[in-house]
Amino acid sequence: MERSLVDERERCNAERQRRKEIHNTLVELRGNIRVHCRVRPVLPFDRVQSSSESSSASLEEVITAISDDTVMVTCVKSGTLGQHKMFEFERVHGPDDSQNVVFEEVKPLLTSLLDGYNVCIMAYGQTGSGKTHTMVGSQPQRSLQGIIPKAAAELFRLISEKPAESHTVEVSVMEVHNNEVFDLLVPDDGGLRRDVVTTSSGTSQVTSLTYKPVCNAAEVMQIIGSVLKLRAQCPTRIHANSSRSHLIVTLTISSKSPNAAALAHACHSFDEPGASAASSSSASPCHSPCPSPSPSVSQAQFRTKLQLVDLAGSECVGMSGVSGAALWEVSCINRSLSALADVLGALAEQRPHVPYRNSKLTHLLQDVIGGDAKLLLMLCVSPTQRFLTESLHSLALGTRARQVQKDLPRQKSATLKKKNQTGAD
Numbered sequence: 001m002e003r004s005l006v007d008e009r010e011r012c013n014a015e016r017q018r019r020k021e022i023h024n025t026l027v028e029l030r031g032n033i034r035v036h037c038r039v040r041p042v043l044p045f046d047r048v049q050s051s052s053e054s055s056s057a058s059l060e061e062v063i064t065a066i067s068d069d070t071v072m073v074t075c076v077k078s079g080t081l082g083q084h085k086m087f088e089f090e091r092v093h094g095p096d097d098s099q100n101v102v103f104e105e106v107k108p109l110l111t112s113l114l115d116g117y118n119v120c121i122m123a124y125g126q127t128g129s130g131k132t133h134t135m136v137g138s139q140p141q142r143s144l145q146g147i148i149p150k151a152a153a154e155l156f157r158l159i160s161e162k163p164a165e166s167h168t169v170e171v172s173v174m175e176v177h178n179n180e181v182f183d184l185l186v187p188d189d190g191g192l193r194r195d196v197v198t199t200s201s202g203t204s205q206v207t208s209l210t211y212k213p214v215c216n217a218a219e220v221m222q223i224i225g226s227v228l229k230l231r232a233q234c235p236t237r238i239h240a241n242s243s244r245s246h247l248i249v250t251l252t253i254s255s256k257s258p259n260a261a262a263l264a265h266a267c268h269s270f271d272e273p274g275a276s277a278a279s280s281s282s283a284s285p286c287h288s289p290c291p292s293p294s295p296s297v298s299q300a301q302f303r304t305k306l307q308l309v310d311l312a313g314s315e316c317v318g319m320s321g322v323s324g325a326a327l328w329e330v331s332c333i334n335r336s337l338s339a340l341a342d343v344l345g346a347l348a349e350q351r352p353h354v355p356y357r358n359s360k361l362t363h364l365l366q367d368v369i370g371g372d373a374k375l376l377l378m379l380c381v382s383p384t385q386r387f388l389t390e391s392l393h394s395l396a397l398g399t400r401a402r403q404v405q406k407d408l409p410r411q412k413s414a415t416l417k418k419k420n421q422t423g424a425d
């Protein structure tokens, strides 16, 4: 009897130690933001100038991918090439990089999904810089497909390696248009308006959102393809098929498999109630102070989400030549993108208040920006001098996002250390 009590205590201590290690790893990974940059080729529409542009607006290529991780910007002063400025990111793609090459760099993130992390891949850049090309691409030619179809295919490939029926997947599609969220899977003249709320555990949730179960990547793309035509578009002087809304495709994966991720999230939700987006979206898997591999844990169901975001492009009103309702759309787009920049700025500067609720876009994406999720920000830029101001703006935003990645783990580690010292663990 006494022996079994000692054994049980040892087992419990070992488990507690393991839990602590998993927790520390999760803390270190928080704020995990990667920034990639894709410089697109010069395209025919680059030549079309608006009346407000000076005739000297040049097609000179001033943005170059000079290595796997560095972009060089050449500043042009009074017609002559001037100083160079370098921007470093986790990965840089040049105009010759194919959709396959770009996806290969993104692919490892998908493994994290089945390891229990929420993942978000978001394309950012000015109008016409290649965001939709990068995220959606052209169907059905596989080599021209973008990240969304390729990620769906890779996700189902990874799931096929797991025990049968251990994972189920649901898709939801939303757009944020004029600072309102629309559920595109309930077609009703452009989708139904939905609210974004903050749950009691502090995560964001879209009320009454439609989730459709899917069994393979083809089904995902069929659903997305059928609703993409609902997405708000408007021709501008810069881009004939310019998207006027932010598109958010979410694949929610429910897993019944007994693996470390379930335990990790069980521990995580116990250590920091409500801190994990993944655990909040499912029934909390474990509330025991010492989770052991008991049936309740090993059969726990947990949910993770993959959010794929094609942002609307920032744009200079003078250049795109829009007016009336389209002008209001541009102002909403630009305001929501500045709200995103403000959130990244607040996180980078470790401000106590992060203004997620200043726009529907940032409120909706709150869980994946600066939270536990792995966020990949794909900056899309045009190489030409004509769009230099907007491109510099995008590169600066990417640099700011990388500061979150660098600074947040330090801050969290320090907080954890302090907590441990004061016995608050």
Ligand SMILES: Nc1ncnc2c1ncn2[C@@H]1O[C@H](COP(=O)(O)OP(=O)(O)OP(=O)(O)O)[C@@H](O)[C@H]1O
Residues within 6 Å of the ligand: 039, 040, 041, 043, 095, 125, 126, 127, 128, 129, 130, 131, 132, 133, 134, 239, 241, 242, 243, 244, 311, 312, 313, 314, 380
């Ligand atoms: N890397 C690339 N290689 C070849 N063509 C590209 C590339 N990037 C973009 N394009 C082409 O440029 C055009 C504009 O691209 P896209 O629609 O992706 O821009 P966007 O950033 O989504 O614009 P908006 O914000 O206005 O919707 C499209 O015709 C697209 O096929």
